[in-house]
Amino acid sequence: MFSMSEKELGKKWDRCLADGAIKLGTGLGLGIVFSVLFFKRHTWPISLGSGAGLGMAYANCQNNLRSHYMLHRGDKEQ
Amino acid sequence: MLRACLRGANATARKNYRRIPLTSLQQCRHYTAGESSSASKVVVAGLLTVSGGIGGTVLYAKWDHKFRAAVEKNVPYSDWLLGLALGPAAQDPGLPIKKRVELAQPPSMIEKQVKKEGAEGPVKDSSPAPSQPAQSLEECNECHEHKEATAVHPAPTEPMKERPVEEVAARLAQQEQEEQDISASVSASLEDSLASSAKATLQAIGAQEAALQAIMQHTDKLKEAMEAEVLPEEKSNQWKDLEAALADRTTALNDARAALSKANESLDSLRSVIDESKGLKISSVRPLVLAAEENLHNMVVDLDKMVMKVQSAESEAKIVSQYSELVNEAKRQFQREVSSLTPEIQANWKGLTGKLSTDDLNALIAHAHRRIDQLNRELAEQKVREKIHIDAALEQQKLEDQKALDNAVNTALQHVKEDARLDQERKLAELREVMEAEMRTQLRRQAAAHTDHVQDVLKVQEHELKAEAEQVLSSKMLEQETRYRQLTQEQLDNFTLDMNTAYARLKGVEEAIDSHVVAEDEARKAHQLWLSVEALSYSLKTAEADVPTVPLENAAQAVRDSCRDNDFALALASALPEKSLQRGVYSEASLRARFNSLRSLARRVALIDESRNSLYQYFLSYLQAALLFEKSQEAPPSQLSSEDLDPFKLLSYASYCLEHGDLELAAKLVNQLRGEARRVVEDWLIEARLTLETRQVVNLLSAYANAVGLGTTQAP
Numbered sequence: 001m002f003s004m005s006e007k008e009l010g011k012k013w014d015r016c017l018a019d020g021a022i023k024l025g026t027g028l029g030l031g032i033v034f035s036v037l038f039f040k041r042h043t044w045p046i047s048l049g050s051g052a053g054l055g056m057a058y059a060n061c062q063n064n065l066r067s068h069y070m071l072h073r074g075d076k077e078q
Numbered sequence: 079m080l081r082a083c084l085r086g087a088n089a090t091a092r093k094n095y096r097r098i099p100l101t102s103l104q105q106c107r108h109y110t111a112g113e114s115s116s117a118s119k120v121v122v123a124g125l126l127t128v129s130g131g132i133g134g135t136v137l138y139a140k141w142d143h144k145f146r147a148a149v150e151k152n153v154p155y156s157d158w159l160l161g162l163a164l165g166p167a168a169q170d171p172g173l174p175i176k177k178r179v180e181l182a183q184p185p186s187m188i189e190k191q192v193k194k195e196g197a198e199g200p201v202k203d204s205s206p207a208p209s210q211p212a213q214s215l216e217e218c219n220e221c222h223e224h225k226e227a228t229a230v231h232p233a234p235t236e237p238m239k240e241r242p243v244e245e246v247a248a249r250l251a252q253q254e255q256e257e258q259d260i261s262a263s264v265s266a267s268l269e270d271s272l273a274s275s276a277k278a279t280l281q282a283i284g285a286q287e288a289a290l291q292a293i294m295q296h297t298d299k300l301k302e303a304m305e306a307e308v309l310p311e312e313k314s315n316q317w318k319d320l321e322a323a324l325a326d327r328t329t330a331l332n333d334a335r336a337a338l339s340k341a342n343e344s345l346d347s348l349r350s351v352i353d354e355s356k357g358l359k360i361s362s363v364r365p366l367v368l369a370a371e372e373n374l375h376n377m378v379v380d381l382d383k384m385v386m387k388v389q390s391a392e393s394e395a396k397i398v399s400q401y402s403e404l405v406n407e408a409k410r411q412f413q414r415e416v417s418s419l420t421p422e423i424q425a426n427w428k429g430l431t432g433k434l435s436t437d438d439l440n441a442l443i444a445h446a447h448r449r450i451d452q453l454n455r456e457l458a459e460q461k462v463r464e465k466i467h468i469d470a471a472l473e474q475q476k477l478e479d480q481k482a483l484d485n486a487v488n489t490a491l492q493h494v495k496e497d498a499r500l501d502q503e504r505k506l507a508e509l510r511e512v513m514e515a516e517m518r519t520q521l522r523r524q525a526a527a528h529t530d531h532v533q534d535v536l537k538v539q540e541h542e543l544k545a546e547a548e549q550v551l552s553s554k555m556l557e558q559e560t561r562y563r564q565l566t567q568e569q570l571d572n573f574t575l576d577m578n579t580a581y582a583r584l585k586g587v588e589e590a591i592d593s594h595v596v597a598e599d600e601a602r603k604a605h606q607l608w609l610s611v612e613a614l615s616y617s618l619k620t621a622e623a624d625v626p627t628v629p630l631e632n633a634a635q636a637v638r639d640s641c642r643d644n645d646f647a648l649a650l651a652s653a654l655p656e657k658s659l660q661r662g663v664y665s666e667a668s669l670r671a672r673f674n675s676l677r678s679l680a681r682r683v684a685l686i687d688e689s690r691n692s693l694y695q696y697f698l699s700y701l702q703a704a705l706l707f708e709k710s711q712e713a714p715p716s717q718l719s720s721e722d723l724d725p726f727k728l729l730s731y732a733s734y735c736l737e738h739g740d741l742e743l744a745a746k747l748v749n750q751l752r753g754e755a756r757r758v759v760e761d762w763l764i765e766a767r768l769t770l771e772t773r774q775v776v777n778l779l780s781a782y783a784n785a786v787g788l789g790t791t792q793a794p
Contacts, residue, residue: 005762
């Protein structure tokens with residue numbers, strides 16, 4: 001009924017942040033785990049994991065924000 | 079040319095001012111001098127040519143008249159010049175006379191026509207110009223109208239004018255009168271002279287006859303006296319008679335001569351009168367003249383005959399008298415001889431026979447013998463001489479006869495000539511009469527033809543005039559009729575008009591009453607509509623801060639109900655957007671508030687669009703929004719240029735408009751946003767559009783309701 005398009009962006013940012021946080025944490029955790037378990041407490045898996053997590057989060061966020069401008073394959077096929 | 083040169087001189091002077099002023103000026107002066115000298119040469123040459131041309135023209139015109147005429151015709155004022163130089167143009171005499179003759183002929187013809195129209199009179203076919211040399215008309219000699227001759231001379235030089243009929247008739251009458259007078263006088267004079275000459279001639283003839291008689295008597299008597307041997311008493315009577323007869327004869331001859339001279343005189347006078355009357359040349363006199371001439375001729379002939387008779391008688395008498403003289407002479411000689419021989423014997427010796435003696439007798443006889451011998455000798459001599467004499471006399475007689483013959487022949491010739499001339503004149507007169515009669519008949523015919531023609535023309539004219547008059551009459555009648563019809567029609571029209579107006583008014587009144595009823599109905603409906611619309615607009619105002627209005631469905635329904643048969647209102651009512659009906663619309667204030675929050679968001683995503691939508695761009699956009707400052711409210715220009723499409727500017731314009739209550743313009747401006755900013759404000763725009771739509775419809779409806787209400791309210 002009362003769709004407010006202005007709130008969408010905020011929502012997207014929220015999701016972005018949440019997603020980023022999750023991914024970062026997950027990456028970090030995984031990195032820590034891996035560094036501890038497999039890579040003799042080198043820092044590089046942690047940074048790798050966090051970086052990957054961050055990166056994924058970034059990509060996700062960007063994709064999310066771009067999603068309106070992208071034509072999906074499904075639409076194309078339709 | 080001079081001016082150009084001077085300009086050039088000045089230019090060169092200015093150019094070479096410092097260097098060679100003098101020489102250039104000199105040069106120019108030389109130029110100007112040269113120019114002027116050549117110019118003067120040209121002028122002089124031109125003048126020479128012109129004067130030469132004029133002189134040549136004048137000379138040639140003097141020599142050739144046709145050229146002169148051509149020049150005078152073509153070049154104006156040349157005739158003045160040529161007249162000044164050469165004198166007036168000399169006319170060529172040969173051609174103009176012919177032309178005058180020709181011109182004279184037709185004017186005479188025209189005059190003939192005119193005079194024919196005027197009156198019949200003596201024919202004027204003899205016309206013109208007896209003074210002209212080369213006239214071919216025969217009647218030239220008989221031309222009797224001097225006036226005509228004088229009239230024709232100026233005729234070729236003047237334009238022909240038709241003499242008025244009365245003038246012509248008067249002239250003709252005058253001429254006739256004159257002619258008649260002249261002829262009367264001439265005839266009178268002729269008659270007088272004729273009478274006198276006839277009398278004189280008769281007298282002369284009588285006298286001649288008497289003379290003839292006397293001569294004949296005398297000769298007879300003389301013959302008698304010569305030959306007859308009668309008694310001496312009778313002889314003396316005879317001689318007395320003879321003397322008396324001689325006296326008679328002489329008197330008769332004298333009388334005859336006198337009478338003859340008188341007759342000749344009178345004849346001469348008659349001849350002169352005849353010649354005079356011939357000189358007058360009037361045709362009516364001619365027969366008289368002719369008759370007089372004939373009479374004269376006859377009288378002359380008679381007179382000559384008589385004179386000849388008398389002359390022959392005279393010559394006979396001369397012969398007889400000569401013979402008688404000779405006899406008398408012989409007798410006298412014999413008497414003398416006898417008397418010489420016998421002086422005592424008397425002349426009348428016959429009565430003295432008894433007195434003579436024998437000696438005397440013998441002597442007498444001897445003398446008688448001697449005498450007889452002598453006489454015989456003389457006789458013989460005489461015979462011979464006689465022959466000679468006779469021959470001479472014959473010769474003389476022949477000569478005399480010849481002379482007499484010649485005279486007679488001459489007189490006869492003269493008579494014959496006279497006769498022939500008279501015949502010719504008579505024939506001429508007859509011919510003239512015939513021709514005149516013919517001419518008269520021709521003229522009569524022409525007159526008849528003319529009258530016919532005039533009659534025809536008159537008839538035609540009558541027809542034409544009648545037709546014209548009828549036409550005029552009919553047109554006038556038509557006019558009157560049409561006017562009458564027009565008037566009646568007008569009256570009818572007026573009446574119908576009045577009737578129509580009355581009927582229309584009645585109808586109008588009825589309609590007014592009906593419309594009143596209708597109007598009241600309408601008014602009621604309008605009021606209802608207005609009320610419902612008012613309700614609708616009131617329901618619009620129920621919007622609060624963030625809460626939209628109540629759904630407008632009911633009010634819209636009410637409106638729809640109240641305008642069931644009003645298509646316009648119905649259409650409008652159904653034009654309300656569904657959403658507003660179902661959900662209601664936001665108020666302007668709420669939209670305004672929402673916009674304020676929107677604005678900052680839109681500012682933040684101002685840089686994001688299809689091509690730029692990575693996170694980095696987002697960061698940049700956020701940075702821009704943090705660093706860029708614009709006016710919070712700026713009045714929008716009437717026309718947006720490309721630089722006004724910057725989102726920041728647009729947002730400031732839009733907020734200005736919103737602050738000033740112009741939602742529409744704000745919506746329009748916000749509509750110009752592109753990219754992400756546009757996506758962000760999309761919903762706001764939709765809401766704004768909705769509100770605007772609904773408000774517009776409601777405004778229209780209320781305006782319409784107001785209008786209808788106003789329309790239906792009756793002015794007091």
